[in-house]
Structures are given as C-alpha cells and as structure tokens.
Amino acid sequence: MHFMQSLKDAWRRNDSLVCVGLDPEPGRLPASIAGDADAIFAFCRDIVDATADLVCAYKPQIAHFAAQRAEDALERLIAHIHDRHPGVPVILDAKRGDIGSTARHYASEAFDRYKADAVTLNPYLGHDSIAPFLERADKGVILLCRTSNPGGKDFQALDCGGEPLYLRVAETIAREWNGNGNCALVTGATWPEELGKVRAVVGDMPLLVPGIGAQGGDLEAALRHGLTAAGDGLMISSSRAILYASGTSDFAQAARKATDELRQAVNRHRG
Numbered sequence: 618m619h620f621m622q623s624l625k626d627a628w629r630r631n632d633s634l635v636c637v638g639l640d641p642e643p644g645r646l647p648a649s650i651a652g653d654a655d656a657i658f659a660f661c662r663d664i665v666d667a668t669a670d671l672v673c674a675y676k677p678q679i680a681h682f683a684a685q686r687a688e689d690a691l692e693r694l695i696a697h698i699h700d701r702h703p704g705v706p707v708i709l710d711a712k713r714g715d716i717g718s719t720a721r722h723y724a725s726e727a728f729d730r731y732k733a734d735a736v737t738l739n740p741y742l743g744h745d746s747i748a749p750f751l752e753r754a755d756k757g758v759i760l761l762c763r764t765s766n767p768g769g770k771d772f773q774a775l776d777c778g779g780e781p782l783y784l785r786v787a788e789t790i791a792r793e794w795n796g797n798g799n800c801a802l803v804t805g806a807t808w809p810e811e812l813g814k815v816r817a818v819v820g821d822m823p824l825l826v827p828g829i830g831a832q833g834g835d836l837e838a839a840l841r842h843g844l845t846a847a848g849d850g851l852m853i854s855s856s857r858a859i860l861y862a863s864g865t866s867d868f869a870q871a872a873r874k875a876t877d878e879l880r881q882a883v884n885r886h887r888g
C-alpha cells in the first residue's frame with residue numbers, strides 16, 4: 618500500500634500521531650537482554666510488540682544498527698513489523714543524499730533490501746539526487762527541512778533571496794518535487810515557529826517532527842503550529858524517551874506507558 622495511505626490509516630486506526638524511533642544504544646540495553654546474541658533485534662521487537670496499537674509509524678535509525686554490524690537485525694525487525702503489525706508504516710531513517718547513479722542504490726537499499734515504506738533524505742544535492750526515490754510513487758520521501766539540532770540553523774536559516782533556505786526547500790519540494798504526492802518534510806519540535814512557517818507553505822503535507830523528549834522540544838507549540846485543519850498531518854517522533862523509559866526487564870511495558878502518555882498528550886491538543 619502507498620505510504621501516505623498507510624500513514625493516514627494508522628493515524629485514524631490507532632488514533633495516534635506518535636512515531637516511535639528505534640535507536641538501539643548498546644550501552645543502554647537492559648541487563649536482562651544485553652547478553653543475548655540477538656539483543657538488538659530482541660530489544661526492538663519487544664518494544665514494537667508492546668506499542669504497535671499506539672503508533673502511526675516506526676522509525677528505525679540505520680546507523681544504530683550498522684555501527685553494531687546489525688544490519689541483519691534491522692532487516693528482520695522491519696520484516697517482523699510488516700508480518701505482525703501490518704499497516705504500520707516503517708520509515709528508514711537513513712538521511713541519504715548523493716548523485717543520481719549512487720542514489721539509485723540508496724533507493725534500492727531502503728525499499729528493496731530493507732523493505733521500508735519511507736526513507737529520510739537530505740535534499741542538499743538537489744532534484745536529481747532525490748529522483749530515484751520520488752519515482753517510487755508508493756514510497757514516502759521524507760526530506761530534511763528544518764532539523765531539530767542546534768546547528769540546524771547554520772545553513773538552513775541562511776537568507777535565500779529574502780526568505781530562509783529551509784522555507785525555499787519546503788516551497789520547492791511542495792511545488793516541484795511532489796508530483797507523485799509522496800513527499801514529507803522533517804521539521805524539529807525545537808523550532809516550533811519555523812515549523813508553523815513550513816506548514817503555511819506546504820498545505821497538508823505530512824511533517825516528521827523529532828526533538829521532543831530527550832532534545833527538549835516544545836510539544837504543545839509544535840502541535841499548535843503544525844497540526845492541519847483535520848487535526849493530523851504530523852508524525853511526532855520520539856526515540857530515547859520511549860526506548861529507555863525503564864532500564865530494567867520491564868522496558869517494554871515502560872515503553873508502552875511512555876508511548877501512550879505521549880499519544881494522549883498529543884491528542885489533548887487535537888480537534
């Protein structure tokens with residue numbers, strides 16, 4: 618199914634705008650699981666199985682797996698989500714971006730190898746670097762626009778003919794790159810007013826919003842500036858605050874509780 622349709626269905630079915638980020642940190646896995654040969658897979662699988670009715674998407678972050686030589690665990694994790702929790706879209710957080718001939722391999726990596734429903738990308742190399750992803754019309758193409766980190770402003774806020782670069786990025790993607798209706802943007806909750814400016818130029822395009830929880834972003838302000846008239850349009854992403862809500866053997870139940878609390882906090886601000 619088309620990523621955008623899966624996302625809309627999951628927003629509605631689970632009454633949730635929460636995306637759980639799957640960022641396994643080897644030093645933070647609970648002792649009850651850390652010794653297992655397949656600890657990274659088991660940890661993420663248990664988090665997924667405890668939260669799948671509460672989320673609109675999962676977002677595994679590829680470096681957290683690759684740095685541990687756990688790409689195989691990532692493949693199996695995504696297959697597990699598709700098998701056991703069909704209809705919950707998986708966003709591969711890879712932030713790729715390269716010339717077209719290489720980008721084709723990155724697109725194949727995300728969609729054919731890992732079987733992700735969407736991927737995060739860096740638009741800095743321009744349209745031809747993103748074209749191999751855009752042409753996969755059923756897949757989501759989620760482009761960095763106003764990132765959550767402190768250095769996000771170094772380039773993204775630079776004046777670009779009377780407007781900041783990140784807004785030029787948003788306008789160009791909405792107007793010129795979204796012919797297949799498969800684009801979304803990353804706008805951090807740490808910059809809620811900028812998020813609102815992006816919303817004003819992209820209509821109802823979905824926004825992936827990291828930065829709440831561990832990065833201290835303002836959830837209430839992000840929702841005020843980012844919700845669409847229909848009360849959705851956002852993927853509010855949280856990783857560490859959910860994954861490590863408890864450092865012990867009850868980690869999956871604690872993750873469920875943290876996910877549900879975030880879901881309810883978000884829903885209090887929806888129409």
Ligand SMILES: O=C(O)c1cc(=O)[nH]c(=O)n1[C@@H]1O[C@H](COP(=O)(O)O)[C@@H](O)[C@H]1O
Pocket residue numbers: 638640676678710712737763764765766803804805827828829830831832854855856857858
């Ligand atoms: O594309 C992303 O997901 C992303 C974009 C951004 O601007 N900021 C950001 O933190 N992220 C990712 O979102 C996750 C944030 O994790 P927590 O701060 O633990 O919720 C990490 O996996 C980051 O790589």
